[in-house]
Amino acid sequence: MKIQNYINGEFINPLNDQWLDNYNPANGQVYGSIPNSTKADVELAYNSAKNAFNQWSNTTLEERSRILIKISELLESNLEKLAKAESKDNGKPVALAKSVDIPRAASNFRFFANAITQFASESHDSTGQNAINYTLRQPIGIVGCISPWNLPLYLFTWKIAPALAAGNCVIAKPSEVTPVTAFLLGDICNEAGLPKGVMNIIHGLGTSAGQAIVEHPDIKAISFTGGTSTGAHIARTAAPMFKKLSLELGGKNPNIIFGDCDYENMLDTTVRSSFANQGQICLCGSRILVESSIYEQFKADFVAKVKNLKVGDPSDPNTNLGALVSKPHLEKVLGYIDKAKDENATILSGGNQLSIPNFEGGYYMEPTVIEVSSNDCNINQEEIFGPVVSIMPFDSEEQALSLANSTKYGLSATLWTNNLKRTLRMSKRLEAGIVWVNTWMMRDLRTPFGGMKDSGVGREGGFEALRFFTEPKNICLKY
Template sequence: MEKIKNFINGQYHDPISKEWLDNYCPATGAIYGSIPNSSKADVENAYIAAQSAFPNWSTTSLEERSRLLIKISELIEVNLERLSEAESKDNGKPVNLARRIDIPRAASNFRFFGNAITQFSSESHESIGHDAINYTLRQPLGVVGCISPWNLPLYLFTWKIVPALAAGNCVIAKPSEITPMTAYLLGDICNEAGLPPGVLNVVHGLGTTTGQAIIEHPDIKAISFTGGTKTGAHIAKVAAPMFKKLSLELGGKNPNIIFGDCDYETMLDTTLRSSFSNQGQICLCGSRIFVEASIYDRFKADFVTKVKHLRVGHPSQEDSDIGALVSEAHLEKVMGYIKMAAKENGKILCGGHRVTVKDYEKGYYLEPTVIEISSNDCTINQEEVFGPVVTIMPFNSEDEVVRMANSVKYGLSATLWTNDLKRTMRMSHQLEAGIVWVNTWMMRDLRTPFGGTKSSGVGREGGFEALRFFTEPKNVCIKY
């Protein structure tokens, strides 16, 4: 049995309360380890360590901070196989996906922000006629809290902590209690790279205990959170009276809009990926597919054929396209939405059933599911499912599909397939989303701002936006 511990001040510690949580393997349904359910006392110890480390870390040269972060990136790459296997075992995703995407992108986060901090410059303004100059300092906040989700565990964990560290802050981080393993393994990598003790502290536990202790700590200056909209609203309510800075990347119910003039084969292959990558457990998946009526029947037949050929299997098997969902509770939630869709006159074109994988009969497997609907107002098109389930329906006009695309409370991303440049420009302005992909999906540039509108969150991550969030601007005016 694997016993995960808190990483505080460069060392591993049992929880003070001695309270432990079971850690399950989604592919088998078996308990394979335990993690701390950390209390306020554990978070306070992490805060003391972080606050003690802050004066030295915040004044460490940009070059040295950059060197350390890039060294961690290199060590992640050295440990690619070990981290990929751990991610797959903990999350249920195919190991080939973790090896190709999750772990390399975690390494890229360290490398990108390690370089970006050396290019992050201040502004200055000469006051004409007043013999004065103004310049802006960008100073680290102090101790910040980073809370990351279970769907892309190490990738999104590092996406949060690295810009905070690069900007000179010290971090108290909480990975999801469902997928703690790679965040735990990162502690040894940070020590090997020479990251000073206390700069990064990792505390494990439930959101209601450990997460709550982080967000309500009066001296933690900012919270960066990725997760559900309901939890984000709770964090905002708790943090507001303390005037903490907040970056909240929340849920999504993303439209995938397909016009008849698209590059059909590229669209079809990409839509398969944007629907079911990581078992559909990506906040950016296009779960609402709207297809222009002129190609709807063709798309439906071709898409369903491709979906039926996806292989559901154990994550360790290289030919598995779909692994296990992250937990039994989440599997039951997704199944509940499929049943609800059927009750609301949705037609299940393929999938919809739990899968039994030989020798892993207790694993949390589900067929990739396509549901044809007749109304955008049905429950499954209004609420985030976060699983291998998509809906399809036809549309007749641009105005109609824009209206349907925007008719949900979320506004994270949208995908648009068309070769009409004027339509591209029009709809990119009209779609209520933080990011619009045109003729592609999940093409990411770490320099660009990332985040959502409406109930998909507040604030932006990525590039200099993240470095701005984790710093406080101070204007200095000098008369000469």
Template structure:
């Protein structure tokens, strides 16, 4: 059986404990590989490799670092189908999605930051009266930790490690133990691209073991984490006494506001996608739909019919819209929320049942599920489910829509459908979300800041925001002339 090894100091290594975790294929429910069950000793080895690599890497000319990142991007593109098949097998997502979104975006992340570091400039301020010149040095932090989630495995793993190494840091990174395969395969690409040994070290294992060891390591200067809010709270408490820099991209319970003056067909079609893409396992999915009363009944009926047409199937099939959810425990969690919602008074409009796929009877397949609610305080409206489940609720005024949208503890994203420019500007300012899409969804420009408000996180990723996070600004003041 295949073993997923750690990548430390430019080579693959077994865990020092000799312990392994089972890795399940969501589509079949079967174990198909073993994952290194790493602990603090493996993290310590990764840290030492990173520490030893840092002096040379941090002083490597930007142009050379850029060329290496570009080579990594090229090799990801060359291995597109191999990586996409691995991602689909490991995560359960449709192969078509991994081929067109996940792996191309992983390549784009390296390519973007390879270019960005060549444009990342320092500020300078001359004070003529004082005869001083102040300029800002932006220096890499040292060894940093990156911990990424299971829903977009290589996509979000590279979203963190690319800016970290581009800025001159060395990294100890942990992908999710639920979906480790593409991060494991990335090690081969890093070696082929000529990334110096120790610059990027990949340690596999669980959060409480390997993840905790990264967070509590006294000499790892910063933590970039994407995952659940509860885990984010734990990381913040652990890191606070050591004054580590933190970037935490956490949970989301994102509103999708649909007004009567919207482009109806576009809003309908995109809302189906924004609700159920990647089995609803995207932090930016619109899991709470609020629809203006004037179009509510028609939109509800049309939405249900569109969702009924979605094909639940094996990820490798070309006509599959909904693949397998990531794990059996996660599927059970989603099912428990469906039962809870009905108990709290929600009406099941469609779905909610497990699906059996011939030949893959033990796979984790679930119908896309639509629930109608009339109480915004019920748990299905307030808590992140992160699966193929969406709620529908009616509103009568702009003020009510805004109150409903903001009436949760999360603030990651929001989507707004309206042709009214004044409403667009008003609500874009008032919605408590780190990103607001108007008449679109999931359009991302890598130059823009990304992150959440409230319990959706701390800090921003993307563009120069990521490079600022992974560097320390230092002011240098030089006096010239003969002024005392």
């Protein structure tokens, strides 16, 4: 499969005619090629977007909404095709892509298509001064959207949809590891009637194509989801140009379990929150903290459930965990298992690479549970981003809070308790951008999403995203 850049509504080869291999994680084989784009390709995309901006930014809200809804409908009608493409490119189970990734991508476009029609400006009557102040929210212009490989189309559209809805033109770069569904989105945009140049998709490495987007002086905003170190580099690069930045970065999320929880619901959800998408979700609860009164029972029950998870062929509807996204990533995750052993942690389950019959070259590993005695160990402080969780006990609410907050990250937290007063106390004090209580990954697209500390800057979702992708201008009118 040969992927091309999508510029000015057309698919074109990279200007340097350089290509990268694209691997199928399920079997480790090359099955396609993608452009190794450079600054020249980004400049071509920028000129295309610049030429389209005046038309798109002056399109009525109703027309913008109509086109975005049409994109949403086309995503839904191509569910099977897109889900299979996502699985082949990423390694995740097809069933997961069909139930989560593609439906959510469609929902992103539909939500922001409707949200833009309800996004109102403020006005203030300056009493006694015979003046009215009102605020215009205008599109920024040309914006850059850079998305990760773990939820490829899901997070790609999470950025693109509000940017387009707000009237901007977009230069987007999907991960070079998972480019296929972004490539397929180009045809959908054409079919939906999106004007040429409004969205441009550049494929390639972050160090070349991504860097060119970030450092382009006339791309005025960058929305990025990915690793914390890359986010820091983007911030350093963008700061002298005073670009707007939205950075959703890493997480090392605590899952805090008290003895008064709904135990069976907690247990089932915790298995899912630990290993969904092979643990390759920034919101997975990778540090499980359990009240001492139920710790031994939880340990036994949790490990038993984890051992029953099926790792294997992503196209098998009974598969729980597919392949990790790439060989380098698999090696990185396995390296953390070695670190845990060096720190005298106890491997309760898993910890090994797997060879799956008929998929021997694939990047599979066992879901892994590690018991630790200290929160300072590497696996409790560093983002692993794989099917690996640690468990440890706590004795008090204060200790649980201390353990939960004692990392450089602050993306999400999960709290299991039926004590309302405890819920309110702890939710307020947990250093996280989102706190789930007695649930996990329940999302309402109207709510703000993002992290604290090294988990990022800014918020996505709802009107927060539309505020990010617009510039507010105050106008004072004296009468």
